[in-house]
Amino acid sequence: MGLLSIHFKPNFLGLLKCLNKLNWFIVFFSLINLSVCIYEDQIGKFDWRQTYVGRIKFSQFDTVSTAKKIIVATEENVLAALNLKTGQVVWRHVFESTSTGNIQLLHVTEKVVTVTGSNPYLVRGWDSSTGVLLWEWSLTLQNEEQSEFSEFWVQNNMLVHMLPVFGSHVEVSMYNLLSGQNRGATSKLPATWTNDGCVLSAPYYTCISGGVGTQQLLSLDVTSNAVQLLSRPISEYVTVNTYDGGLRPLDTNNVIPAFTLDDKKIVLIRNNQFEILKTEVVDPSASVALVDTMHGQVILQAWFDENEGFTVKAHNAATGAEVPELRVLEPELKLAEPELAAATCSRPRDQLACRLLLTGADDSVHLMQQGGRVIWSREEALANVVAVEFVELPVSDLDAAIESEFDQKEGSIWAAFTRRLQTQFQQLQTLIQSLQKGEGEEDEAPPALVRDYFGLHKIIVLVTDVGKIFGMDNLSGALLWQYYEPSLDTENVLVYTRRTARYPPYDAYVTIVGKHEESGNGLIISLNPITGALIGEKLMHLDVQLLQCALLHRPDNEKLYALILLDKDENVQILPGSAAPLVENMYMYVAEKNTARVQGYALVYDGRSLWARRTWQVQLGGGGAARVVLAARKAAAERVHSPGRVLPDRSVLYKYLNPNLVLFVTEGPDPLHKDVVVATCVDAVSGAVVAAQTHRRARALPLAIHTEHYLAYLYYNDKHRRTEIATLELYEGQSRWLGAGAAFSSLAGRRAPSVERQAYILAAAPAAAATTRTEKALTDKHVILALSSGALVEIPWGYLEARRGGLAEDGSVIPAQASPPELLLGGDARLNYNRSLARPARVHAAPAGLESTSLVLATGLDLFYTRVAPSKTFDLLKDDFDYYLITIVLAALILATYSTKYFASRKILKMAWK
């Protein structure tokens, strides 16, 4: 105790001094009041979650159980049940994201059977109504090489596994579905005619084999005891000259073995005989399905044509006659490359009622009735968001008019006066209009997309992996617009807001820089984020691959920030080209991921053209064969409110605020310590290494935070088998290097900042990291981590501070808080309370118009949006503020004063009469 008081006293005095200052409340909020969680009645008030499953791989209608569902298995390794009426997820299981979670088979009867993984396989049975696991067993194949061509299906309550060895034989094994017991040994069927173009239409394995011109269509029932090979020359079905070897299984078929030949003919296998149908495939891109109805088997074909739109045609399989009830022609539905994922038909009252589950190339899912009515749609592209940008909304017309009035500074007094009169008249007009409108249709029009008073309403531009771009309302999560670009490869895609909606009459302008799917050349999409319409460069195909791109730091006279592209041949392009003379003091860097070499460029405009000059080169990773795991820079145009930090002794520690600083985290092998993680802070203009840090026996994670003078990155400590978060803080020291307000220059005066370092233990597996951002950076910064457990946690920077436990400038020890080095992630730190997020991948934060508030979006399989107030909402009344109570209290007080006054005067009168 004595020891404690000795240490405590001087600090306490310092604290008292500090309290005298106005900023005592900042200390209060940042140190004492660390709980940031919401109240229970605020659930869903300013947050929402959307659950997705990913692109559908297998799907089947569950018509057995009472609650009608569709069971889907997806490319994202998710097994889910969707409500047939609403399309909402009833239950969902998320498997491993690696190949061990790949779903190979979905079979739905009363139970749902899945086969996942790739040697070893796991066979699981699920209860279709609740989603509870019923049984599971593991299946390991001896033959490792060819196992990727394995096929599974369920037949007579047995799981059949078929493994073709091309050109030699087919191995077939059967297992008891529930227990995994093998019925006898694996049977090997000789089949020298197999090749990699074969298709399975259970239980028949069908191939086309033979030399050109003499090709044979061969088919084999691999489960029958007697080997019986069907064989026909292909010339019986198609003209051999035009044939190019297309053999496709039907997209949906659980009736009878069938396949399409050469994208033209549909062939059934009935009674061990090939049977060619009269119906031909209408369009080569059509998706073909075979459905059992009361009218017999029906062939469904769905395709999309640019001119005619989306079409479904149905033909009776036996007669070839068209079934007119099932015909769909929807010119409006833009569903590229539709696929009939599942179809079911029933006949409730002597009338065909069919449900078609369609998936498009853009990963969207639609459930369609016969006749073309879409019951529900899901945008499964959102399960894989790769880039996010928050965009401001434009001000309303009225506000814009007021603003434009104050913008015009030239002109005489009279001109200004007439302008004022005009705008006032306009305001009056709109007021009258709104009054007139208010009587009639009030709630018909959707809320207009205009900026609200606190700037909380924004549009989120989401770029998804499949190349679909969405505009989403952040308050409701509703999709406002979508744009699908099939040729966009979204690997390392970048999104820039080049003009906000602040400058009417100019539109807001967002540019997406990606790659072309086939050539890898640059592909640029520019659109108006409010409407989703293409503007400016629109869709621009570059004829060269890009190395790096950046926004110019200065807008042109249309308030547009130019986009600078550095291509593979180190040529520079600028969009729009007219902005080239504005390029001045522009630098770029390019980091090679696999060699960890970073190259710096200076962009020079010589009066005619723009070109890049190599300036510096740094080999990162300490000389070994390292690779760059990530490069983190500060957010563009980041604001820093305070250039220093006030210490307890009232001196100021100035922050090192270099806007050009980039944090590189590299990972490389080391002969002594297995893997070494090196974090290097490089000045991207001069190439100078400002700070560096090495972690031995560690593996880097691609997660880092870089803001103001703070840096934090995560790595996995192999020695202690735990995740750690390392933090760095850069300080100039007690005196300022430059005068107040002077612009920082990387090239002038090289002084090394003092670096404070610390590392903390994170008792969880992180998946994404970000910091909160606010408009003026006045508010505290909190770190937001998405954990693989599905939690989204908010950690105050005070917990991560690098100066904690270190020595202060005056030699006194900064008190390490009483907590252990492990970061506490309690329930109250969770932003998403019990709404767990499946497989979170990214976290984005954007400032709101309100200084205290930051908008946060976590993406992954689920989308979760919320808003956080790191220093509490100091600029806003509490949302539980009781207006009624305060009015009642005020009224009662007034009443009480006057009534007492009245009674007092009466009393005086009575006393006077005495």
Next chain:
Amino acid sequence: MKQLLSIFFSVSTFSYVLSAVNPPEEEVGNGRYVIEGRVFPPEEQDLGPWQVDTRIHVNGGEYIGFIREDGTFVVHNVPSGSYVVEILHPDYIYEPVRVEINSKGKYRARKVNYIQTSQVIQVPYPLRLKPLAKFRFFQVREQWRLTDFLFNPMVIMMVLPLLFIMILPKMMNDPETKEDLKQITNLAKMSEMPEMSEMFTSFFSGGAAAKASSSKAKQVKKRQ
């Protein structure tokens, strides 16, 4: 100081012993093992299918297990090594367990300790996992309570003087103090406050009436 040194020594020797044990475990063997256990449901649950909401993550989702109807789970095809098994329930906390499988297929389960990584507190294997507590996600809204109101310093500041003024004189019942009190009340007449009726009459009937009424009031005062 001596104590400190000795503690440090013991810790370091312990870690040496463990590091000698570690290397064979870290090699990834060809053998595939399973991690088994049983999860007990939270007691005050609303009998929904808790098995669906509860997930088992091994090493942060590297391997995933699912819970059967009876609460048992098996994570298949795990090579030898050291794994952290987490039970993830949206509302309840379960303690994570570290399961170590050596190359010979021997299992050891112990408590997860990220700070003293060498400390071993064994737990039984196959795992038996019970919920520790419910997550506390939300702040509790402050509710209006009478005691809070009464012990509010502002209220005490107002109530106590009132007690002194109103109750004490009655308790004393002394004629002299009564006289004093009368004087005090006379002094503290609320003459600054405008009377409602006066305000209205003066407003409607002009200044003369107002003057008259005020003179009347003066007369009343004088008579007193």
